[in-house]
Amino acid sequence: MRAFNFSAGPAMLPTEVIMQAQDEMLDWRGTGMSVMEMSHRGPEYTSIATEAEQDLRDLLNISDDYAVLFLQGGASSQFSMIPMNLLRGKSTVDYLNTGAWSQKAIAEAKRYAQVNVATDSTANRFTTIADQADWQLNSSAAYVHYTPNETIHGLEFAEIPDVGDVPLVADFSSTLLSRPLDVSRFALIYAGAQKNIGPAGLCLVIVRKDLLGQTLPGTPVMFDYKTHADNGSMYNTPATYSWYLSGLVFKWLKRNGGLEKMGEINARKASKLYQAIDGSDFYNNPIDPRYRSWMNIPFTLANSALDKQFLQMAADNGLLTLKGHRDLGGMRASIYNAMPEQGVDSLIAFMAEFERQYG
């Protein structure tokens, strides 16, 4: 039986997608090969890779001004690749600090550039975001970097910041494909696959082609976006199986109404769960309602001595991986695209029952 798995990532994938992969595993369409056994340069795999990229371009309406890269190394590699590629002779960069992932990006950027933290939510413990009017943006920055959704803190921007002509760079690891997105607002978007996209080991990068080709001296050839853009992400052997599975997810999204429909469902899932939390004195979510994440919903119990009991009973009910991040404690429900609405309903019902028994 398939459980409802609330892991922040790697996370649930659509059951339909896993069943298709299972079905095709020993022999992909009569070729006698598993996809994971195919030469990445052969015609079979080339068709899989090309189709996946096209489906992603369709879903997000990505213009030819952008390269779409299927890379390895996770978002953590992007934290270095971004300054190494996008400084382009400048020395200052703007970062917005809204949580743990912003902080990691900032720490790594500081090794390559002078980082101006234009707004900082540390003082409010990452529970809200200052109005843009109060940010200290620097118009000569090489770029502005931000984290649209903080996976650990559950803090999310309600809108895309307006940074004028300065290139905007965003870590969309936990929200890409969860709703429509205007890619043309960005210079670079990156996203680790293991939330809404596919299995871990793949990182999507969508980058404006005109920004490439001006890396810092000493940039490893594999950390130069141009290396990958010039070679269709096949300068070396890519993570072929994760790329294939992501392609199956893109087709699943297309079959199920695309990002408009996903956005509707995800808004409803999140809204239900926040209502359940807010409607109870037993559960609490500390985030400013204007900036609550649709994807990652941390909550605490009135009595943390009950945490262990809560997690055990939830698991017994097929509701898995609800333990909060080790830095915050409490609980966290990550409800990406592949989490069925029924899973959120089950969680809400369980929470009510648990409160009735122990509240």
Added chain:
Amino acid sequence: MRAFNFSAGPAMLPTEVIMQAQDEMLDWRGTGMSVMEMSHRGPEYTSIATEAEQDLRDLLNISDDYAVLFLQGGASSQFSMIPMNLLRGKSTVDYLNTGAWSQKAIAEAKRYAQVNVATDSTANRFTTIADQADWQLNSSAAYVHYTPNETIHGLEFAEIPDVGDVPLVADFSSTLLSRPLDVSRFALIYAGAQKNIGPAGLCLVIVRKDLLGQTLPGTPVMFDYKTHADNGSMYNTPATYSWYLSGLVFKWLKRNGGLEKMGEINARKASKLYQAIDGSDFYNNPIDPRYRSWMNIPFTLANSALDKQFLQMAADNGLLTLKGHRDLGGMRASIYNAMPEQGVDSLIAFMAEFERQYG
């Protein structure tokens, strides 16, 4: 039906392993989750990861002096990581140039260090390797790097070079686990997974712990071996599914007699195929018999106009991906651990029949 797939990589995996993965795909051991959906920090995945590392240590007899890392980015990332991590204040490094992959490693190392090419097989078109007595090794080099087996040229070292006290670094992408290996002779071994280990997207690194912690300034945090050694390869989300599948391959190796037995079978497979080539005037392999690869066997037809016909008929007989590398033309049979002996026998029989018809 499963074909015999002679791809150089990604390459065949043992059918038993793929069947087990298929069986466990929707629900790993009653957890309700696919392995690719598990949090990499949860108890289920931790047990999978730990067991895989231990099995690899058992197979290769790796001592605690070495860290075993499960990284992303392929061998191509290692080409930069090696100088960035192992120069340790020195400026000169020795490289042996025995083929296309040596050349790639050298080109990248030149960006960080003064590279002394201690021996160079360019003049003999990578068909043989000079005796070690004729190499120009530099005793003050930070390390010596070589490529034990050249996947494209099919040129392989018969023995581990003796480089005295200078740390020895080797790209074992195409031969690791194909036979026993004395790891203690090396400072660092690396290997892209997609030949003898598991699916693409994973790169194994086995490195002496005492060498870590002295990276070049500007080394990205993800390119510092210490980052990964200190965090059990989980500084960030690793390629969890490839790691799991590699673990299944390690167990398959243990069940089937370990590396001694693999070495016997692989020696026999290679020897048969070379005999068939050498016993015919129609087929040719140009490599000095002392340095012929056990894993990658390139060969040409007396009349290259027949190449297309050969490939088509081979494919019709379930013998796939025999086309040679684009730089060399002709054919190449890659016969890693997972290629059954029966696959080599079938290829030899087909080659004889093709020669009878067209020779």
